[in-house]
Amino acid sequence: MPFTLRSRVPRRLTTTLLASAASVCLLAASAPPTPLGIGDRLFPYLGNPGYDVSSYDLSFTYAGDNGKPLRAVTTIDAWTTTALDRVNLDFAHGKVESVEVDGRPAAFATAGEDLVVTPRAALPEHSWMHITVHHTSDPVAAKGRDGGWVRTADGLAMANQADAAHLVFPCNDHPSDKAMFTIRVTAPNGYTAVANGLPAGARRAAGSTTWTYRTRHPMATELAQVSIGRSTVLHRTGPHGLPVRDVVPTKDRKALEPWLARTPDQIAWLESKVGRYPFETYGVLMASADTGFELETQTLSLFEKDLFTQPAWPKWYVESIMVHELSHQWFGDSVTPRAWSDLWLNEGHATWYEALYADEKAHKPMETRMKAAYGASDSWRASGGPPALPKVPKPGQKIGIFRPNVYDGAALVLYALRQEIGRSAFERLERTWVRRHRDGTAATADFERLASDIAGRDLSGFFVAWLYGEKTPPMPGHPDWKPVPPKKKTKK
Template sequence: MLRTRTTLRTRTPDLKTSRRLRTAFLASAVSVCLIAASAPTPAPLGIGDRLFPHLGNPGYDVTAYDLAFTYPGSNSKPLPAVTTIDARTTAGWLEQFNLDYSHGTVRSVEVDGVPAEFRSAGEDLVVTPAKPLRFGDRMRITVRHDSDPVSTKDQQSGWVRTEDGLAMANQADAGHRVFPSNDHPSDKAMFTVRVTAPDGYTAVANGLPVAKTRRAAGTTWTYRTEHPMATELAQVSIGRSSVLHRSGPGGLPVRDVVPTKDRERLEPWLKKTPDQIAWMQKHVGDYPFETYGLLIAEARTGFELETQTLSLFEKDLFTRSEYPKWYVESIMVHELAHQWFGNSVSPRTWSDLWLSEGHATWYEALYAEEKAGRPMEARMKAAYRASDTWRGAGGPPAAPKEAEPGEKLSIFRPTVYDGSALVLYALREEIGRSAFEQLQRAWVSAHHDGVADTADFVRLASGIAGRDLSGFFKAWLYGEKTPPMPGHADWRSAQPAGKSAKRAR
């Protein structure tokens, strides 16, 4: 998920402990155009996620998205779009249903080819089909709309305007600012993406290319995923770009998308990816998807993002001299590790974020230890010192505090990065290196292409360790204070400012 960074200081051993989210996008007011209808008063729904209560929708399960965008040649104009959603109903009698959608004009909605009434409610689009749907019915929803890349007051990410076009950053809850969806990671689906762009532009999306059609209006590029994907991981790049191809382990197609003018300058970094994939495979098993690569954009986001099969990076990460080589490479591995932890195995709720960010941070740190001599123990000891402060500010790893008002990206706090990697370090100390490494492989294998939560992880870890670890995890994942570190009785956590020196053990 999001990986933020700041300018490096003279001291670098605990760089990650000092990183904070530094910026986000201006947010957007809802601008969904509505047609009056005789349906019941619409209301925003959700599936009860503790951190995002109105995200996702009950009553149906999405199986596939088909997204079609027409780029007008300017990243400050709305993109005409058609979103087609294939879904199956999970409710007994569905008279209306909600889609997550905001920040774009809706022109029409059809259900199974028949016009449907629609209204807005908060950031939801409430659809009333011509006939109620029964349990288990398959339905195809077609929404013709505009997708607006211009941010307004309450928008944080979605479309990212780059120097020469657009990219996407939909995490955590911004996918529905780009296209109508069931915008929660627990409802993964297959994706087909079609982008029509004028001559001189290149469009790339998640998955593999399946068609490229030239028309008078430009070229239509079509991509399709071979594995299900969460909406927050969708990626579309439109720009004056070059697509660079190379082979990864076992012939895996690796493709990078870079500004054409910078391809030679960036090549020394891009050629590192195949070896990094091989390193990750050695630790956790086969790469889980059909392709991988880096999307390097000229944009100011303040983070890197693990969009599925095509991770988003700011160009500055690779061109600013203050970032040491080992640091840049470890950030590359962080986003790569997410392809296993967070993408292939997605969090069931946003409170399970620690499973994604903790593991990505773990492999980032392990890579820095093995390849650059940056000791894991030193980093974890520094994290332990800061852990109580992080828990006080952001909550314990598996029960993070809600986002600050108007700052939804603020759930990405240190407690879910190094604070969660610290939990994994404690687990390795508790059960031993061999069992820990077995657990990592078993986790990504058991939940491949699925969703999983903290309880699933606790059960699997207990089974591999051969003993009940629920008490260990309760203390480390939900405790207000950081428990003693197994094997390191001398480690101490600094007291948060204004707190008593007394510690609970």
């Protein structure tokens, strides 16, 4: 998700700090249902302890633009990592009709934004569990919340980052627990449904069609995408025969085609920098929606259609934003942050390649942008926290962690690192990083260790200063760069 001049204040965190003793409720079946979490510093109630999801099977039935919730069935296969009397799932903003565990009816209750499931018998440690939840999925925005289902001019799309997938379906809603996905969507004839991964069939019945998609690589819940609309799917071929599919409003197909035609070359350019594209397909979903952001949903990035149709945005800028979201397929989607404080690894890298593309293709110097970022960096750190220690979002804000400190502020860290270890070592680091952690999760400490290994020296001091310091350190190779002092407020 790029921070652009068009971006708005992001989603809010609606939960409170998780008590460290809450996990004992996993074993206390007689106690009242309690919301749990894995203790993420920024979103403490997201995710749940005690199990590891292997796969999701999501089924949605859309009846058209009638304002009613979708009927849905979510099936979760997972391994327990401890003995469980109860299983907590993240889920809110939908009605649960029934729950089964291993084919048998299970009791359930809500607690905060958790669905607490009590199976008939306790689940042993290291056992397989199969949970089926019949529920509704409501596209009407939850009060005070953004994200989840996004209404478009002709249907729906998803924007689940960072804490909103559980507004759509029950899940373990934290990026540290990636899983395979099968997604089925039933919609009236005249609509087209597209989701992450590759198509696995379309079954037509009287008046409707059920579309099925499957991923070939694990995915974080925040990267799930479903598009339902009066859309056209356009197909082309990318590098190495990669299938590229784009989803556009049918009436805008001709006007948007010149932009879509750029994607294969953009993929080839990024492959020349960091290695082969990591997934089974890619494409752009151009939605007639007003979100205020673009989003790197896995294999099908979400864009506002107006980005491509409004003449206010120069061609080079629009292309660089396309490259930003494409970069996330490597940085954030394939290599996923282990905690939300590691967000700088996603957004810093996507901003880096966005800027590098503008430098090489549009002659917009990277150095000029980084010098400007250096000037603003102290202010960004003061308002949003250091890049790897972002401040907790304030209640009532949208996705408050998505501030300039994790975009250009984090790209500035990468620029300083390249200055420190040299271009050749930096480029080797980038390729090694995405290859070593492909389809997995990684943390800031992993990046620090790998950078030190490739540089052949301990870089811990460098990273402590650049990632966690309240003030921006001196820029290697540019002793003349100075932070710009904040403007003093004048009395009226």
